Amino acid sequence: MVTWLILAIVAGLISLGVAVWLYFWVHRQDPGTEKAQEVASWIRDGAKTYLRRLYTALTLVAIALGIVIAVVFSFDIGHIGMGDIDVSVSRGITMALSFILGAVCSAIAGYMGMTVAVAANVRSATAANVNLNKAFKVAFYAGSVMGLAMVGLAIIGMSSVYWITRDPEIVLGFSFGASALALLAKAGGGIYTKTADIAADLVGKVEVGIPEDDPRNPAVVADNVGDNVGDVAGMGADIFDSYVASTVAVMLLGASVFAGDQMMQVKYTVFPLILCTLGIVASLIGIQFVRVGKDGKPGPALNRGTIFTCAILAVFVIILVLAGGYNLGVLWATLAGLVTGVVIGLTSDYFTSTDYKPVIETARVSTSGAAINIITGFSYGLVSIVPSIIGIVVATLLSYFLSEAAGFSGIYGVGISAVGMLAVSGMIVSSDAYGPIVDNARGIAEMAGMSQEVIDTADVLDAAGNTAKAITKGFSISAAALTVLALFAAYAEVIESRGIALTISLRDPIVVAGVLLGAMTPPLFSALTMLAVTNNAFDMIEEIRTQFREHPGILAGTELPDYAKCVGLAAEGALSSLVMPALLAVVFPILVGIVLGPEALGGFLGGSIFTGVIFALLMSNAGGLWDNAKKYIETGEFGGVGSDAHKAGVVGDTVGDPFKDTAGPSLNTLITVMSLVSSLFAPIIAAFHLF
């Protein structure tokens, strides 16, 4: 077993090493003209300012939570079933350190991803002057820094903590640290980016009629900073958190399901770490396949990389299972996870691509105004839930029953299907982080006054990012659903290991009460983050209008707007809006558990998963659909730019912005955090229940 842990750490170090190498490679590329560098420096400084403030706030939160954890876990509740409570300060401190380590790893990955992204944007734009291939390479390798750093740090962290403590519950602390940070980074970044985006668009494009990314717009820098803090740092933290949580959930399941047989127990507790190790190797190989082919299309290049990585991992797992004497069930489960991830990604593409009916129909009805556009897009968003839910159901049932049929633990199989999906995260994050980088490159090209040819190249690169996003979103949402199902099982195991039989029956009204409370949490969380966006955007709109009014030179192009003021407004707004959502995620589950008991908390987690997945799918897909319906009209259909249909399309796009970039993607992290909090504090809740 120790051999595997060493291999895992080595793989993590290699991954991290490649990330560092690519980091410097990107920085060695041509940083472009002086003008371009100046524009890029505004974005870089804005992003760094926000990150500094965010991490300062997060450090305080992490220390406070760490102290709480250290105190609470000093009461060695592992023994509570036997009726006596030992006080073990060392366990409390270990748990707190593990928690802080998780938060720190997540933060470092986010920070590396961000700093390379704000260096890569201008370099990619500059390279677009040479050719598309070069520009693509810069952006994708920069994205890979994030992807590889993330998986590397995660596996090093989890393996070391487990190696030292041999206790998967302590690794749960690591996971909670990573997720707590992810939630704040994701929600904060999501609020930031859409505040700036909406304000910039509404005043810039709609009111005064200047184009996207026009340097006369005081919010343009904040908007581009937002792409980085929201999409790069936030999204990376998001997948980091699912990646770690699914692995830990399966480690916990391995430790409890096979508790009767020590050899089996160790074997299957470590197995998810092995799967991650193989996934890292597969990603390192898969990244080599990401090259723009002779057709000059970057979209297929990204998808090719993802599919190759999955295929390579599948081969690895077949060899591992056959050679290592693992049960065939884990093989079926891994394959079920990988196939489902790809299938869900491709079907969700149907609802957001300009090639199919939903987007075209939404664009068509836009000729009758904004309201019809909204209703139609929202309705297709609701329909888009169906294939993904069926996919998740099929993956759950397949991995469960194929594992059972192989004489194995079904619920362990469900967890493995999630880990199987997420094992390729190194590759997934690399393609996903590519998107905002080229989006930014386009912005810089525009602001720095580069040629139309460069802007066109940037547009092609940008469109490819959106296609890749569909598949990675399919992965991340379905993986999150399977992860929380595994965490849900882990929660039940932790409670039962404390000597409490746990039946979470829907015929029990306490459970139904829990489910209803859990089910309302994701919609409430979405509302809080979206209201934060509109409130902050409203303030920023006032600021932009004031600047235009008081400094007529700005619009004339003779005076530089005060970018920093908008950057500051966005940052302050985002950070101060995080308090309520964070309390909801961390305190509410514990409260439900203590007041209504562990069965109700089980129902609560179930309810939050059901609506969490549904709202995440609805919001992500509807948002993407509106975005592309507008873009479709902009290609000249139904009247093209400037027509009434286009105005309606812009309204839909703006509504979709916080749907797809603020509320939707935070929901994965929300349900993960709530499941982790519940599992982590399960012993405490069980203790309340016993007294």
Added chain:
Amino acid sequence: MVTWLILAIVAGLISLGVAVWLYFWVHRQDPGTEKAQEVASWIRDGAKTYLRRLYTALTLVAIALGIVIAVVFSFDIGHIGMGDIDVSVSRGITMALSFILGAVCSAIAGYMGMTVAVAANVRSATAANVNLNKAFKVAFYAGSVMGLAMVGLAIIGMSSVYWITRDPEIVLGFSFGASALALLAKAGGGIYTKTADIAADLVGKVEVGIPEDDPRNPAVVADNVGDNVGDVAGMGADIFDSYVASTVAVMLLGASVFAGDQMMQVKYTVFPLILCTLGIVASLIGIQFVRVGKDGKPGPALNRGTIFTCAILAVFVIILVLAGGYNLGVLWATLAGLVTGVVIGLTSDYFTSTDYKPVIETARVSTSGAAINIITGFSYGLVSIVPSIIGIVVATLLSYFLSEAAGFSGIYGVGISAVGMLAVSGMIVSSDAYGPIVDNARGIAEMAGMSQEVIDTADVLDAAGNTAKAITKGFSISAAALTVLALFAAYAEVIESRGIALTISLRDPIVVAGVLLGAMTPPLFSALTMLAVTNNAFDMIEEIRTQFREHPGILAGTELPDYAKCVGLAAEGALSSLVMPALLAVVFPILVGIVLGPEALGGFLGGSIFTGVIFALLMSNAGGLWDNAKKYIETGEFGGVGSDAHKAGVVGDTVGDPFKDTAGPSLNTLITVMSLVSSLFAPIIAAFHLF
């Protein structure tokens, strides 16, 4: 027991008698000027045409379903637990007849309500010429025709079927008949009304700039017809269905929970019918209190009626329980239901009234455009879920645990709290049907060119309808939630009575699969109905534009538009859009039960309840909020009529239309129908499971 059944039928007959008397009273009122009568006749004819088509289609559906039921239930599956199947054709035919009776009763109530509504609208408008009080009385008494006919027919039907068969499962057939009809009437009416409303507004108000209800608009008649078929007939069928379903669910629970003691069994099987009887008497008294006071405000008059009716019923129940030797648990449960209904109604008022922050804030941000208005309104809609869900949770837990504490069946208590809430439906429907009648009266006043004073009076009456709607919606949604929780319990009892132990545990992946499939059904159903609205509205918009283009005399006021064409388009569109939603409601649950088993179907029902309630609350409240935000701007705030804020408000209002009048209110009926189908076909599903 027979005495109680006789009393129930007598109360039903009295209620029906009063309804008939009021029906003729309304018809005796002054039908107004020739012009007004002509306008009213367009609406009446349009409504009757639609109803004729709808009922023709429904007759075919009812006969087809009746035959299926007769065949399926001829296999006496009650004996299946013993391994042999008797063929009992008489049971099959009885069940089919009960089903058809339910459908017929629901149809008659809807038809009476509709015909009186289309007679009352013009009479109320004419009376507004005299004074507000008179106009109010005409409209409210017309609404009472619907309310009293409905509860009268329901209790007569249920009591007779039970008296003849002594089998609550046969009464379930009656309930299914009522609900199947309700679903089609509600969804069809909802699609009809919003198709016409949106099309009329978008071309009339937005494109050519003529006011609401202008007779030059070709869709104006269809719009007013829609208010009747959607709000009067559809809503009546909706509450009819919850009313019957909750009563039947508790009858089933009474029969199974107390199966060990025959006296108790009979007593508590009949109890819900007694509660309904008392509720009818209370409503008949409560209606007397609905008088506009000296302040001249009709809104408080309606709410006073509701609250007095609740209080009277509470007194009745206290006497009944103490004198009749019933367990105190049913008293607590009834009170919990009544109080929760009122509280939920009042809190939902917070989110939709122009007096509080959500509406004002949504109006304020409208100054920044339609997109921000949509995001803000939608977010408050999400927040509005919270108090209602907490109310439902509290009502469930209170009625459960107070009943248990009284040494009684907790789950029976939950059912009673739903029946308690719905027992006052006679009063609730009366105030609710009042709304569309005065809305129509306003339309007729405008179209018939009555004086501004009359229109102002009609406006006051209309606004009161909206306030009343908030409380009745709170009742209907929370009652539907408690009803389906009781039906859910009834489903489990029916399955267990066939000798299958049913554990619906969230730790079982088959159950989780069922929950996920069930949870996605309400959003999918909403999407199908809303897409039907936008598709049909799109066609009607084309028709209106064509009429304006080809007959310039219409806009000049010299030529009458072709109203009938728009009426026909709306009717055809609505009816043909019902096929998919209906199949989803009836076939999907049976399919899940047969393929995945009774546990999965249990999970499915649970999942559909959770998201059904959440989406119903979201859509109803967000829709009401947008509507009132627009009205708030129209009072002169934030720029008033014609300002940019107003344009944004109109977009929000239009988006909210199908939310609050098509998709939202159909969801109650959807989850009831799915629960009823499952309970009714539970023996068949159990049989599949046993072989």
